[in-house]
Amino acid sequence: MFNKPSVYFIMGTQNASGKDPLKVLEEALKGGITHFQLREKGTGALQGQDLVEFAEKCQELCTQYQIPFLINDDVDLALAVGADGIHIGQEDMDCDQARALIGKEKMLGVSVHSLEEARVAIDAGADYFGMGPVYGTRSKADAKRPAGTAGIEEVISHFPDIPVFGIGGISPQNAGAVWQAGACGVAVISALSGADDIALQIAHFKNSYKGVLI
Numbered sequence: 001m002f003n004k005p006s007v008y009f010i011m012g013t014q015n016a017s018g019k020d021p022l023k024v025l026e027e028a029l030k031g032g033i034t035h036f037q038l039r040e041k042g043t044g045a046l047q048g049q050d051l052v053e054f055a056e057k058c059q060e061l062c063t064q065y066q067i068p069f070l071i072n073d074d075v076d077l078a079l080a081v082g083a084d085g086i087h088i089g090q091e092d093m094d095c096d097q098a099r100a101l102i103g104k105e106k107m108l109g110v111s112v113h114s115l116e117e118a119r120v121a122i123d124a125g126a127d128y129f130g131m132g133p134v135y136g137t138r139s140k141a142d143a144k145r146p147a148g149t150a151g152i153e154e155v156i157s158h159f160p161d162i163p164v165f166g167i168g169g170i171s172p173q174n175a176g177a178v179w180q181a182g183a184c185g186v187a188v189i190s191a192l193s194g195a196d197d198i199a200l201q202i203a204h205f206k207n208s209y210k211g212v213l214i
């Protein structure tokens with residue numbers, strides 16, 4: 001489920017760079033992403049029934065390619081479409097509450113920025129962490145300052161059993177430090193959604209783990 005090197009794709013319709021978001025997702029699934037998160041945010045974001053229908057189509061595609069389908073923040077939507085899990089940030093509901101709502105079987109991902117946040121999330125039954133932004137990002141309006149990889153290393157040294165994904169501004173060219181820090185994967189929006197050849201870009205991410213750059 002969290003084998004290295006994992007490539008976790010995150011996308012909402014706002015990230016599809018003018019392309020059909022479902023085509024972008026299918027290209028990414030064909031190309032070998034290991035996880036997918038629907039993160040529908042900002043002006044023009046799908047809502048209500050439109051969002052449910054879009055999420056159902058994402059779920060169907062992920063099921064077809066046997067890749068876990070997670071939803072950002074929205075537990076009700078995750079339960080409605082039978083997603084495989086949810087991902088929450090520190091400004092969302094408590095991890096305990098999220099775990100209680102989704103039950104034991106679904107995956108719970110949590111964004112953490114410190115050892116203390118990591119401890120709380122583990123106690124609540126988090127399955128993995130997202131940590132960032134590692135580098136500068138234009139994909140999250142309220143992103144904190146770039147944190148580099150020191151925090152990832154620290155959390156992994158204290159909690160070696162929980163998978164950690166680096167997130168924020170990660171490309172195949174700068175992913176090396178994320179792997180070096182011990183992350184199991186990279187979580188990526190723009191470097192995949194904006195790629196001309198998504199499958200090739202995924203291959204480059206996976207090669208970056210072996211220290212092979214293009």
Ligand code: TZP
Nearest residue numbers: 137139140168169188189190
């Ligand atoms: N959380 C921290 S940075 C970020 C999120 C959702 C955005 C990552 O997007 P990109 O385009 O890969 O920098």
Ligand code: MG
Nearest residue numbers: 073088089092
């Ligand atoms: Mg959130």
